[in-house]
Amino acid sequence: MNWQRCDLLAVQMDEAWEPVSRRVIGVTDDEFFWEPVPGCWTFRQGDTGRWAPDHADEPGDPPPFTTIGWRVVHLASCKLMYHEYAFGLGKLSWDELAYPHTATAALEWLSECHDRLRSTLDSLKDEDLDAMRLTNRGDKWPTWRIFWAMISHDLHHGAEIGCLRDLYLRRDRRPTS
DSSP states (O other): OOOOHHHHHHHHHHHHHHHHHHHTTTOOHHHHHOOSSTTOBOEEEOTTSOEEEOOOSSOOSSOOOBOHHHHHHHHHHHHHHHHHHHHSOSOOOGGGOOOOOSHHHHHHHHHHHHHHHHHHHHHOOGGGGGSEEEOTTSOEEEHHHHHHHHHHHHHHHHHHHHHHHHHHHTTTOOOOO
């Protein structure tokens, strides 16, 4: 087979997405909000009634530990924002996002945001991959780099979500001596 660059990115995107989508099947609200250590970043309902993820301009070193819910919605919102700026109107801000605050709604949103980005990749030709596109950070990247960033992002946070689910499922087990 004569692989084209779009084909390779699609395979990589699918390979990175598959473990994420498999590991989040059946996540409950308890898992979604479970804080394995004190001070985890999660989602909170503000004074206005709006739900939003914890965040800071300078999160610290090391950065705060985050819940499964925080990571799931972080993945979804980044997919949405990268798509918005690279392929959409480029006007949406983080503060305007209507963040889901249940496991079911967040997992649906994650899937929708992924499908939107994946469908966009399917609509491109190899020559489109070198076009410079705006990112939500204000700089411009070649199109291929937008997709590669999201592939890397899925691999990174997908592995974290998998580890957190493993810890959650074993949280009440005590080692035997």
